[in-house]
Amino acid sequence: MTKTKFHIPDDRYYDGANHLWAKADSATGRIVIGIDELGLQALGDLVYLTLKEVGTPVKRGEAVGTLEAAKMTGDIIAPASGILIGRNQEVLRDPSLVNRDPYDTGWVVSIDPTDWKKESMALITGDAIPTWVAAEVERYRMQGWI
Numbered sequence: 001m002t003k004t005k006f007h008i009p010d011d012r013y014y015d016g017a018n019h020l021w022a023k024a025d026s027a028t029g030r031i032v033i034g035i036d037e038l039g040l041q042a043l044g045d046l047v048y049l050t051l052k053e054v055g056t057p058v059k060r061g062e063a064v065g066t067l068e069a070a071k072m073t074g075d076i077i078a079p080a081s082g083i084l085i086g087r088n089q090e091v092l093r094d095p096s097l098v099n100r101d102p103y104d105t106g107w108v109v110s111i112d113p114t115d116w117k118k119e120s121m122a123l124i125t126g127d128a129i130p131t132w133v134a135a136e137v138e139r140y141r142m143q144g145w146i
Helices: 037-043 089-093 096-100 116-122 128-143
Strands: 013-015 020-024 031-035 046-051 063-069 073-077 082-087 109-113
Touching (some): 037 128, 089 096
């Protein structure tokens, strides 16, 4: 059965083009990144992930890894620039964890950002989330993905 309702938490920022979420830890300033439910609907079940090594500089808009899923393969694009400081070893062992729990245990990488305040302004958050989700759901319907 095709999913038609999506859980998109409003406590994070979204890269609408790449369907990644970013959540800032106010205590450390670090950013945790994962794939949102809308993106996972388009991808299907994840079967394989590769992620860059900890310590690697990353730039917003560039790949931090790659994925293979039931419906496609592609890059995991960084929604923020900085230094990659964490890789979720559990999702590397079991990529389906991302599908099962995308906003908690299914996170993908963490970054120590270099310009979060500026870069986060280009992401979708707060009151803009419902409008973006509605537009994406309609686009997915038009594409025949849901």
